[in-house]
Amino acid sequence: MNSTNNTRHRVAAAVCGLCIAMAGPALAAGTSPEKGIVDLTTNYGPSGAIASVAGVSGAADSIQVTFAKPMHPGNFGMGVNFAKAWTKTWNADNTVLTIGGDLDFSAAEAPALIVYLMQTEAERTDISEPNIFKFQDINVTKITPGLGQIDMDFNILSANGKGYSVYVEKPNSGRYKLYDKVNFNSKGVHIKGLENGEVYKIYLEYNQNGLVTTRTAPVSVQVLKPGNNKPRDK
Numbered sequence: 001m002n003s004t005n006n007t008r009h010r011v012a013a014a015v016c017g018l019c020i021a022m023a024g025p026a027l028a029a030g031t032s033p034e035k036g037i038v039d040l041t042t043n044y045g046p047s048g049a050i051a052s053v054a055g056v057s058g059a060a061d062s063i064q065v066t067f068a069k070p071m072h073p074g075n076f077g078m079g080v081n082f083a084k085a086w087t088k089t090w091n092a093d094n095t096v097l098t099i100g101g102d103l104d105f106s107a108a109e110a111p112a113l114i115v116y117l118m119q120t121e122a123e124r125t126d127i128s129e130p131n132i133f134k135f136q137d138i139n140v141t142k143i144t145p146g147l148g149q150i151d152m153d154f155n156i157l158s159a160n161g162k163g164y165s166v167y168v169e170k171p172n173s174g175r176y177k178l179y180d181k182v183n184f185n186s187k188g189v190h191i192k193g194l195e196n197g198e199v200y201k202i203y204l205e206y207n208q209n210g211l212v213t214t215r216t217a218p219v220s221v222q223v224l225k226p227g228n229n230k231p232r233d234k
Contacts, residue, residue: 055214061103077117105137169201
């Protein structure tokens with residue numbers, strides 16, 4: 001058995017606690033990743049094959065993996081410890097993989113993805129290095145609009161809000177910005193300084209050392225108008 005195969009078996013043994021699957025034949029090109037996904041900018045592993053990773057936590061959890069070079073989808077090994085099944089969708093040039101389907105970050109105390117075998121499309125040479133990515137579940141349970149304010153309840157780890165950020169897209173702005181008129185508490189976050197009657201798009205982000213930056217899917221919420229107790233949110 002050569003050294004490459006030895007390495008591959010050692011890596012596989014290290015992840016025996018995860019659900020592991022090898023990709024089948026190359027998949028059809030998928031749609032573009034969701035706009036606004038926040039990802040990292042550092043390369044992972046000695047090869048630098050993985051350029052960035054991002055997580056989206058919420059009603060439908062997903063992971064986006066961006067590669068430095070086009071990859072070969074037919075020989076891609078990965079596993080997770082928070083799902084029994086998943087889907088893999090590659091973009092047109094096989095540089096972005098979106099992992100979706102039956103994913104639930106809350107199903108594990110320390111949700112993690114491991115990529116243990118890759119091949120670039122050009123070289124078709126095994127890259128047998130363990131790349132482990134850890135995530136934090138963010139589950140928004142309640143949204144309560146008020147006059148000039150919105151309360152978002154979620155499974156916050158600490159009432160001081162350490163590691164959490166709020167991003168807001170103001171009406172007609174077309175882009176999300178870090179929003180600092182917030183107060184975190186034991187239930188979640190209180191967002192203030194908003195205009196009555198306006199509809200805002202909001203997502204939460206968690207970023208701590210050792211974890212992949214994870215955010216919630218954006219939600220649109222209408223701030224109350226004076227005399228109106230039926231806000232619109234979705």
